[in-house]
Amino acid sequence: MKVVVDQGKCVGAGQCVLAADDVFDQNDDDGLVALLDASPPPERLADVQHAAAVCPASAIVVEDS
Amino acid sequence: MSTTTERLQLPFTRPNVLELAPLYEVLRREAPIAPVTTPAGDPAWLVTRFEEVRLLLGDKRFGRSHPEPEKASRISTAAVQDGPTGEYATEEADHVRMRRLLTPAFSAKRMRMLGDNMEELVDGYLDRLVAEHESTGVVDLHRGLAFPLPVAMICRLLGVPEEDNEKFASLSERMAGTQIGEDAHKAREEFFRYMVGLVEGKRGQLGEDVISDLVRAQAEDPSFNYEEMVRLCVGLLFAGHETTVNRIGLGVLFLLTDRSRWEALVADPDGRVDAVVEEVMRLGAPGDLGLLRYAREDVDIAGVTIQAGDAVVLSINAANRDVEVYSEAEEFNPDRPERTHLGFGHGAHFCIGASLARTELRVVFAALARRLPSMRLAKDLDQLEVRATLTGGVSELPVTWRSA
Numbered sequence: 001m002k003v004v005v006d007q008g009k010c011v012g013a014g015q016c017v018l019a020a021d022d023v024f025d026q027n028d029d030d031g032l033v034a035l036l037d038a039s040p041p042p043e044r045l046a047d048v049q050h051a052a053a054v055c056p057a058s059a060i061v062v063e064d065s
Numbered sequence: 066m067s068t069t070t071e072r073l074q075l076p077f078t079r080p081n082v083l084e085l086a087p088l089y090e091v092l093r094r095e096a097p098i099a100p101v102t103t104p105a106g107d108p109a110w111l112v113t114r115f116e117e118v119r120l121l122l123g124d125k126r127f128g129r130s131h132p133e134p135e136k137a138s139r140i141s142t143a144a145v146q147d148g149p150t151g152e153y154a155t156e157e158a159d160h161v162r163m164r165r166l167l168t169p170a171f172s173a174k175r176m177r178m179l180g181d182n183m184e185e186l187v188d189g190y191l192d193r194l195v196a197e198h199e200s201t202g203v204v205d206l207h208r209g210l211a212f213p214l215p216v217a218m219i220c221r222l223l224g225v226p227e228e229d230n231e232k233f234a235s236l237s238e239r240m241a242g243t244q245i246g247e248d249a250h251k252a253r254e255e256f257f258r259y260m261v262g263l264v265e266g267k268r269g270q271l272g273e274d275v276i277s278d279l280v281r282a283q284a285e286d287p288s289f290n291y292e293e294m295v296r297l298c299v300g301l302l303f304a305g306h307e308t309t310v311n312r313i314g315l316g317v318l319f320l321l322t323d324r325s326r327w328e329a330l331v332a333d334p335d336g337r338v339d340a341v342v343e344e345v346m347r348l349g350a351p352g353d354l355g356l357l358r359y360a361r362e363d364v365d366i367a368g369v370t371i372q373a374g375d376a377v378v379l380s381i382n383a384a385n386r387d388v389e390v391y392s393e394a395e396e397f398n399p400d401r402p403e404r405t406h407l408g409f410g411h412g413a414h415f416c417i418g419a420s421l422a423r424t425e426l427r428v429v430f431a432a433l434a435r436r437l438p439s440m441r442l443a444k445d446l447d448q449l450e451v452r453a454t455l456t457g458g459v460s461e462l463p464v465t466w467r468s469a
Contacts, residue, residue: 011164013415014173031168054405056415058123
């Protein structure tokens with residue numbers, strides 16, 4: 001699985017951090033998304049996809065390989 | 066104009082504070098974007114289906130400002146979400162700047178760090194309620210818990226003296242008042258003056274709080290207008306307590322009006338509270354209107370043409386009960402497979418306080434279930450006083466845990 005985030009779209013809602021805090025974080029200085037793990041293990045797929053689905057800015061793309 | 070036969074008049078009468086008017090179900094099916102007359106008497110579009118509400122919330126062709134604000138449709142006589150706000154030409158840039166300024170202070174991680182602090186606060190409120198219950202047998206959860214917790218938290222975050230709570234709570238109540246005419250706007254002016262006093266009092270001794278951050282940012286940025294900064298502070302203090310106070314109330318009512326819901330949470334507070342909070346966010350339906358937007362250009366959608374300048378009321382309440390999205394949509398079911406909702410909005414204006422609210426709600430409902438498992442309502446749902454404000458909710462939550 002490959003995860004891509006778009007900081008330009010991010011509105012800093014923090015929804016992804018709640019969904020998968022081992023994959024996503026928010027920067028301390030601007031609150032925007034920080035990707036902790038760009039290729040999480042397959043068992044994290046459901047939560048990562050949930051993070052992408054609930055992102056209010058559609059700033060997360062998940063490629064399931 | 067429209068092919069629909071008649072304009073419906075908002076608001077639609079609802080059976081009680083937990084249920085919606087049955088008309089929403091009809092509209093979602095037959096006219097998901099319907100022409101309506103607002104409570105203020107002006108034309109607007111009412112959007113009721115999940116798909117379109119979500120789409121329009123994320124669509125930059127809709128904003129909160131209007132090129133000719135004095136000609137824009139008004140929504141209500143309240144002084145919140147009543148008409149256009151902000152500068153039409155610079156709206157997006159202004160909003161991005163505001164968001165950048167505020168987001169770090171409300172991040173999920175920071176809010177989670179406040180959790181322990183909140184638990185202590187809530188334990189203190191519950192200790193007091195338990196002591197009071199020993200002599201009275203009935204206590205008001207609104208006054209003793211739902212109100213003080215969000216107030217204490219937002220005061221700390223913003224750097225507002227907690228002892229001012231009666232003042233800003235009463236200003237908030239009037240500002241959101243839907244049945245007091247011009248007084249709502251007077252309250253907004255008073256709130257503005259109160260905030261100017263607070264801001265100027267802080268200026269010499271800025272601290273580690275959000276209002277201090279905004280004062281610093283405004284002083285350094287010539288394009289950041291002083292009035293806009295004060296309005297933002299008012300907005301944060303208003304939205305930072307009012308909404309969560311209401312949501313705690315609605316959640317308690319959902320849980321206590323059907324014993325099986327409450328018992329399920331009591332059986333496993335820590336395991337179930339997150340799902341309960343999300344379901345309270347989905348089904349809780351404060352107020353009778355929705356989020357307000359104005360079209361920035363003509364938009365064809367769902368069989369209608371929304372013209373540039375038209376007002377659009379996005380019914381979060383109706384969208385969150387859309388049968389096309391949720392199975393048994395009207396049922397309170399924390400175990401439902403659908404995990405998303407629009408309770409915090411969507412798109413660029415997604416609630417900046419969502420992580421704060423979630424943390425507060427989780428702490429409150431877990432603590433209630435742990436400490437007061439035999440709690441029940443001391444009055445029928447229909448007897449509870451509903452507030453005549455834009456955000457609705459109840460002004461009392463009498464409960465008891467006396468053996469019957």
